[in-house]
Amino acid sequence: MTLYLLCYALFLVGLYGLITKRDIVKIILASGIMGYAVNLMIVLFGYKRQAIYPILEKGKPVASMVDPLPQALVLTSIVIELGTTALLVALAVRLFRKYRTYDITKIRRLRG
């Protein structure tokens, strides 16, 4: 239970950063932290106390293994996050070239 609460706290840290920070780089980091919290939670869902790694061998009972599916899901979601973060960083670089600032409050050409 403590682990889940810590996960939730990590998610809230990310969300707080995403909402309150003004620096684009910090916003990107915050969205990364939020992603880590979610990934951690998915792995936790597949965790069993005192379980072993999920590789089938002769004479190893399946019941004592952790669930391998969440690990596969997390790998996929990490790759997706990598793509999103790379795109965000690329956008941040281009934004800096255009506006000469990383401050999101000064990047406001779109209104209304």
Add this chain to the structure above:
Amino acid sequence: MILPSFMVIPLAAAFLITLLARRDGIGAALISLVATAATLGLSVYALVGFGGSTVVYSMGGWKIPIGIPLVADSFTVFMLMMVNLIALASLAYSWGYLRWLGSDWKYYALFMTLLTGMNGVLITGDLFNLFVFMEIALLAGFALVAYGGQAHEFEASFKYAVMGGLSSSLILIAIAVVYSSTSTLTLAKIAEAYPALGPGLKIWVGVLLLAGFSLKAAVMPFHAWLPDAHSSAPAPISAMLSGVLIKTLGVYVLIRLFYNVFGAPTIFLQVFLVLGALSILLGVFLAVGQWDLKRLLAYHSISQIGYILIGMGLGTTLGMAGAIFHAFNHALFKSLLFFNAGAVEMGLGTRDLRKMGNITRLMPMTAHSSMVASLSISGIPPFNGFFSKLIIIIAAIQARQPVFGFLAVIGSLLTLASFMKVQRYGFRSEKPAEAAERKIGWSMNLAMAVLAVLCVLMSLLVVPGIKEGILDPVVSAVMNKTGYAELVLGR
């Protein structure tokens, strides 16, 4: 089987374009046109050939609890036809439009990736697979919004990407909770296990999914990214995003999850109604004050999504028919309006309604087709928008929710007012004539003409004989609720 080809053909086209195309992009345009025509042909074949039955394909031969099934029922096939139709029109339009914007093969490769993502979301029968395809479509969408390379486009794309990341996190948490409580990710198996869950868990999962996918659909409290992203993107991409992306990633998934998987729980239908009414009114209020044509259209997208949500929230067969019909109509006329806006921007070099003039003479096709689309979106009788709005309003009254019917009528009147403004100041203004800066291409005129004709023709979908053939199987597939699971699992 043809089900995997809806993903394979556009994805293969995207890779072929990056391998083969030269810098000018003509080959890339041809490859993507052929690929999209093929998927459109396949979806029409599926609409006719499957005859309303549910077709299931197991990827790699793995059976359902283990593998990922692809599922095509009549709702999926109908949406596939809509997406590929708009995609083909947008590509034809891009042929002329990109001459001005700077033609490049990267645009077509990204476009094909976007199409892959949307087709994948529609056809998959697995929750996590749906998430992956959604991310494919979104990543391509972020890049395409910033395609023009101007400062405000990067700004809009950044906003869109951050909001998209937030909603994806919410959806991923929901997927994790669903997996941990039902031990499966196949939609049909989730539908079987769902009634046994505790009431608290049901609310949790529902709220997370509702918030996540409402962000994608830009329903009112979650709409902040849409006006920026949809007005900054190149015109054919605005048409794709506003016309079909918010419907596949937002509305389609919401209907599929909340009707076919969760069996339409009343509490969430109420939430749909309230969010829908909010979107209709606030969206249209914000739209009336706009002078930037594309921004005005973007706000109208929020408002029109509200109509679809009200139809969904009523929970009756007629309401759902209205919602699905309106989704299709909105794809047609909103894409057409964005094409018009793009043509004006290209021809006169402005998006400000006050600076436009003499469009009727310089660009007759743009002016006339914009009239058709404006009348459609405001709900004037012979056009398709009238019939779908009428169905939704009648359904609201029949379902004893006259308040929401009344709000829908008010929204429709305000829509009419704002499009009278668009016509009066923009397309039919009597400003002194100057020559157009650029001639708009024949392919752009063709795309606009085809969509304008379809806007009129689609009102035939309510004619009794045709309604039973096309619209009714779609609605019954949705209103069958968790019968979807039995059809997929073959019980």
